[in-house]
Amino acid sequence: MILIDYRDRRPIYEQVVEKMADLMIRGILPQDSQLPSVRNLATDLAINPNTIQRAYVELERQGYIYSVKGKGSYVAENHKIREKNRQEVFKSLEVLVEKAEAAGVTMLEFQEAVIQMYGKKKKPEEGGGKQHD
Amino acid sequence: MILIDYRDRRPIYEQVVEKMADLMIRGILPQDSQLPSVRNLATDLAINPNTIQRAYVELERQGYIYSVKGKGSYVAENHKIREKNRQEVFKSLEVLVEKAEAAGVTMLEFQEAVIQMYGKKKKPEEGGGKQHD
Amino acid sequence: MILIDYRDRRPIYEQVVEKMADLMIRGILPQDSQLPSVRNLATDLAINPNTIQRAYVELERQGYIYSVKGKGSYVAENHKIREKNRQEVFKSLEVLVEKAEAAGVTMLEFQEAVIQMYGKKKKPEEGGGKQHD
Amino acid sequence: MILIDYRDRRPIYEQVVEKMADLMIRGILPQDSQLPSVRNLATDLAINPNTIQRAYVELERQGYIYSVKGKGSYVAENHKIREKNRQEVFKSLEVLVEKAEAAGVTMLEFQEAVIQMYGKKKKPEEGGGKQHD
DNA sequence: GTGGTCTAGACCACC
DNA sequence: GTGGTCTAGACCACG
Numbered sequence: 386m387i388l389i390d391y392r393d394r395r396p397i398y399e400q401v402v403e404k405m406a407d408l409m410i411r412g413i414l415p416q417d418s419q420l421p422s423v424r425n426l427a428t429d430l431a432i433n434p435n436t437i438q439r440a441y442v443e444l445e446r447q448g449y450i451y452s453v454k455g456k457g458s459y460v461a462e463n464h465k466i467r468e469k470n471r472q473e474v475f476k477s478l479e480v481l482v483e484k485a486e487a488a489g490v491t492m493l494e495f496q497e498a499v500i501q502m503y504g505k506k507k508k509p510e511e512g513g514g515k516q517h518d
Numbered sequence: 519m520i521l522i523d524y525r526d527r528r529p530i531y532e533q534v535v536e537k538m539a540d541l542m543i544r545g546i547l548p549q550d551s552q553l554p555s556v557r558n559l560a561t562d563l564a565i566n567p568n569t570i571q572r573a574y575v576e577l578e579r580q581g582y583i584y585s586v587k588g589k590g591s592y593v594a595e596n597h598k599i600r601e602k603n604r605q606e607v608f609k610s611l612e613v614l615v616e617k618a619e620a621a622g623v624t625m626l627e628f629q630e631a632v633i634q635m636y637g638k639k640k641k642p643e644e645g646g647g648k649q650h651d
Numbered sequence: 652m653i654l655i656d657y658r659d660r661r662p663i664y665e666q667v668v669e670k671m672a673d674l675m676i677r678g679i680l681p682q683d684s685q686l687p688s689v690r691n692l693a694t695d696l697a698i699n700p701n702t703i704q705r706a707y708v709e710l711e712r713q714g715y716i717y718s719v720k721g722k723g724s725y726v727a728e729n730h731k732i733r734e735k736n737r738q739e740v741f742k743s744l745e746v747l748v749e750k751a752e753a754a755g756v757t758m759l760e761f762q763e764a765v766i767q768m769y770g771k772k773k774k775p776e777e778g779g780g781k782q783h784d
Numbered sequence: 785m786i787l788i789d790y791r792d793r794r795p796i797y798e799q800v801v802e803k804m805a806d807l808m809i810r811g812i813l814p815q816d817s818q819l820p821s822v823r824n825l826a827t828d829l830a831i832n833p834n835t836i837q838r839a840y841v842e843l844e845r846q847g848y849i850y851s852v853k854g855k856g857s858y859v860a861e862n863h864k865i866r867e868k869n870r871q872e873v874f875k876s877l878e879v880l881v882e883k884a885e886a887a888g889v890t891m892l893e894f895q896e897a898v899i900q901m902y903g904k905k906k907k908p909e910e911g912g913g914k915q916h917d
Numbered sequence: 918g919t920g921g922t923c924t925a926g927a928c929c930a931c932c
Numbered sequence: 933g934t935g936g937t938c939t940a941g942a943c944c945a946c947g
Contacts, residue, residue, distance in 0.1 A: 391725070392717045396931060410620055433932050470621035475631055477614055481607065482635040487543050488603035492636045496629060498608055502615040503625040529937055555919060566939045571921075584791045587920045588946035592790070662922055676886055688934060699924045704936075720935045721931035736887040741897055743880055747873065748901040753809055754869035758902040762895060764874055768881040769891040795946060832947050922944075929937075 386421065389430055397432060401440035406449050409460050410470055420450060420458040519554065522563055530565055534573035539582050542593055543603055553583060553591040652687065655696055663698055667706035672715050675726055676736050686716060686724040785820065788829055796831060800839035805848050808859050809869055819849060819857040 387404040389397055408414045420426075423441060427434040441458055444450045448469055452458045460466075485495055520537040522530055541547045553559075556574060560567040574591055577583045581598055585591040593599075618628055653670040655663055674680045686692075689707060693700040707724055710716045714731055718724040726732075751761055786803040788796055807813045819825075822840060826833040840857055843849045847868055851857045859865075884894055 391719050391722070392727075394718075394720075396720060398931080407620070436932065439931090467622055470617075471623055474614065474618045474621050474623055477617070478628070478631055479635055481610055481614060482632060484603075484610075485607045486636065487540070488607050489600055490604055490607055492632065495611070495632060495636075498611055499615060499625065499628060499632065502612055503619065503628075531937080556921095557919080568940090569938065572937090574920085585793075585920060586790050586946090587795060588918080589790070590919060594791075664922080673886070689936095690934085701925090702923065705922090707935085718935060719932090721933080723934060733888060736883075737889055740880065740884045740887050740889055743883070744894070744897055745901055747876055747880060748898060750869075750876070751873045752902065753806070754873050755866055756870055756873055758898065761877070761898060761902075764877055765881060765891065765894060765898065768878055769885065769894075797946080835947060838946090919946080920944105921946105922942100924942080925940090927937100927939080930935090932934080 386426070386429065389432065398436045398439040398443065401430075401437060402443045402447075405440065405444060406447070406466075409449055409466055412463075414460050416460050416463045418460050420460065422457060519559070519562065522565065531569050531573040531576065534559075534563075534570060535576045535580075538573065538577060539580070539599075542582055542596075542599055545596075547593050549593050549596045551593050553593065555590060652692070652695065655698065664702050664706040664709065667692075667696075667703060668709045668713075671706065671710060672713070672732075675715055675729075675732055678729075680726050682726050682729045684726050686726065688723060785825070785828065788831065797835045797838040797842065800829075800836065801842045801846075804839065804843060805846070805865075808848055808865055811862075813859050815859050815862045817859050819859070821856060 387401065387408070389400055393400055405414070405420070414420070420441070421429070423434055423437045427437045430437075441450065441452070445452055445458070448465055449461055450458050451461055482495070520534065520541070522533055526533060538547070538553070547553070553574070554562070556567050556570045560570045563570070574583065574585060578585055578591075581594055581602060583591050583594055615628070653667065653674070655666055659666060671680075671686070680686070686707070687695070689700050689703045693703045696703070707716065707718060711718055711724075714727055714735060716724050716727055748761070786800065786807070788799055790796075792799055804813070804819070813819070819840070820828070822833055822836045826836045829836070840849065840851070844851055844857070847864055848860055849857050850860055881894070
């Protein structure tokens with residue numbers, strides 16, 4: 386279902402949170418569908434159940450899932466997830482724009498970079514590759 | 519000179535690195551000017567000299583400063599600092615654009631947000647400092 | 652596992668970095684195998700854990716190992732290590748050739764010396780260790 | 785006469801030793817010519833006389849110069865200097881060849897690199913070559 | 918006085 | 933248990 390990268394310096398539970406959230410944002414885990422149980426997922430990923438438990442708690446705190454005692458954990462409503470994500474993007478953007486200005490990046494440069502980056506996701510085999518080296 | 523936020527969960531040395539780098543990026547610490555000595559800054563911030571030392575080592579590794587044993591630490595060439603910073607901005611932007619697409623933010627929305635944000639930097643002169651989750 | 656030479660004027664952590672890197676380059680520590688823990692190695696070598704920690708941080712920064720909080724430190728991919736090492740050799744060679752020319756050593760002399768030296772590595776199994784100036 | 789690079793992480797006295805030795809190796813400071821006095825050179829380079837003194841002591845220890853009490857310091861015999869330098873080159877080469885073998889660099893590769901590097905020395909963009917006063 | 922290294926001992930986050 | 937951060941105090945090389 387997901388993969389853990391032990392070379393990633395972030396804690397494992399954080400990786401689990403991010404990857405599970407991603408699955409929901411992309412709709413692979415649809416609204417109200419049941420998540421794998423803590424024990425099952427822990428066994429699958431060969432990591433400690435405590436770590437998964439912690440990830441699920443965090444996912445619930447962030448509003449991605451809701452847990453029903455004695456039954457399991459379920460994906461929250463889609464519009465909540467999407468809205469939450471949009472807000473995060475704009476919040477990050479605000480910080481980045483500040484940095485850009487401090488670094489002497491003009492709005493024009495910034496906008497042009499955005500245009501070039503939009504839609505370039507994945508397939509890094511063809512095309513130009515990195516632009517700002 | 520700078521302030522440490524103990525509510526920030528990031529390590530102190532990392533905060534020092536960020537804040538000192540910011541002073542150089544904004545030109546408040548001009549090229550070749552001498553930084554406060556490890557011991558002085560440590561006393562000022564009421565933290566251990568080792569922690570400052572670690573921050574300075576990191577700043578040197580990242581190319582922001584250069585240190586001379588027995589003399590002091592000095593701000594590196596400005597053009598290097600600015601170039602390094604521009605690169606970081608575009609790298610962060612690339613990641614953010616990906617997230618934006620995944621979150622269903624259209625390029626138009628994104629661009630409009632950028633326009634509104636550019637130049638809107640507010641001066642946080644009233645008491646409150648930065649806040650972290 | 653490794654030995655510290657206290658007559659060596661270089662810092663201890665640097666010696667540790669060099670010696671551990673050497674073990675990986677020679678394949679004695681194979682890819683993905685776990686390194687001794689910071690505390691264990693510190694006890695073995697009778698030096699402070701902080702010093703080992705510093706060495707491991709440097710090894711990670713140079714790409715030789717990766718560390719996982721709560722789990723341990725592991726040897727990075729071999730091909731990266733080997734490639735990194737080859738590059739270092741050629742870089743050093745370039746500097747040395749320059750010096751050789753300045754010292755009036757002809758290319759022929761240089762080449763002959765190389766031929767004589769290749770494969771002449773002696774096994775220092777008899778008591779004596781490395782010596783430094 | 786020479787220039788100090790404060791960005792260089794080596795101690796200043798070591799830079800002075802290296803640069804003065806280089807001037808002698810290249811014949812710019814001919815055999816038996818007098819070196820600038822400690823105080824003069826210190827003033828010229830705007831550094832502490834102690835630092836120059838230390839450099840001269842080191843140069844004498846290494847056999848590059850000889851000092852006459854009450855008169856000054858003089859460049860040693862050329863053949864000694866050249867011979868010393870040749871030996872250093874071969875000593876460094878021996879170490880490097882060992883590393884090359886450990887890194888999996890074949891003798892053929894090594895030799896080819898040497899051929900390509902010989903004679904490729906780039907000329908420093910230094911303007912005027914001042915002789916000694 | 919300056920940067921750089923090291924020790925001893927502590928606490929934290931993570932697994 | 934592991935790695936990561938921090939403190940307090942010390943010594944060294946350098947200028």
